[in-house]
Amino acid sequence: MDADQTMRLVYLGVWGTVLISYFLIARTQSIGQSLRQLLLWGLIFVGVAAGYGLWQDVSQQSSVSVTGEGAVVLRAGRNGHFHLGLQVNGTPVDFIIDTGASDLVLSQEDAARVGLDPQNLPYLGQARTANGIVGLARVTLDEVALLHDELEIRDTQVPAFVNEGELDISLLGMGYLRRYARISIEGDRLILER
Template identity: 80%
Template sequence: MDSDQVARLVYLGVWGTVLISYFLIARQQNIGQTLRHALLWGLIFVGVAAGYGLWQDVTQSNRVSVTGDGAIVLRAARDGHFHLDLQINSEPVRFIIDTGASDLVLSRADAERVGLDPDTLAYLGQARTANGIVGLARVSLDDVILAHGDLEIHDTNVPAFVNEGQLDVSLLGMGYLRRYARISIEGERLILER
């Protein structure tokens, strides 16, 4: 669970506690009927929370689509960013598309998952970030696959960097995006075409 989901769960828990407390205080004389009402409201609350969670799963799963001519269409997530999952060395990695980043940059955790050892890399490069200057290690990714439905785009020997600092998510910068013939942003949609 990420921090947004935990915050939503806490928020819903507080509202549930408020509703139950109200019923218990308002119906103090007839506790049996109050408990029935509280149980009913509790079930309604759980149903709404479950429905909300399922709706979020449905809307999140439809963030990437492929048009008839093979263009990849990404819809912006709730955080306003475009996210794309790639397979690197057969491991799924979630990226934020960052047209301001020069290259494909892996977080230490993602680098480790795809078979790189961040502790043995030579961090000879540097990048200026909002959190200060961080070291970068140049690497080459053997196999990068963008797969969605029947579409599979394979790239080999993709140059990338591993970030030495604290990076929560890997960045898909222009070093990778230049492989596409067209990149366009149209409102809440980002379109990639080869």
């Protein structure tokens, strides 16, 4: 579970606690009227703050849309990165767009989810990363598909690598992005056109 998912769970937990507490306090007769109202207003305040935080969290997520001309438009997430969900061998995989990466690179976890056996791959290649040198295993993915609303972009026999080291999220590097005729970044938007 990444930090974004953890924060969403925290916000939802606070909301749940506020609602349950409200109902319990609203039904309590033994607490003085003033204290009861003070507690209720405090819970309302906490609920509004949690709701605002959850809204900020949801509204700042990276999003994908398709223009009338068929261009894919990605909006940067609150961390400034572009994320894209693709179907790899029929399995949903979340990627971060990394123009500094040469190729499509799967994490160990994602590789296993798409039907590869990361424990038995030959890690013959190497890559220099911010965390040092890691082993890479070359693989060929049967299909990589971008499916959004009416848009379907499918590529078959896509070369990729599986990272032997720690990798939180799979990387969508230039090896895959070169399949698009145009790639442009305009502010907080990344535009892909075939």
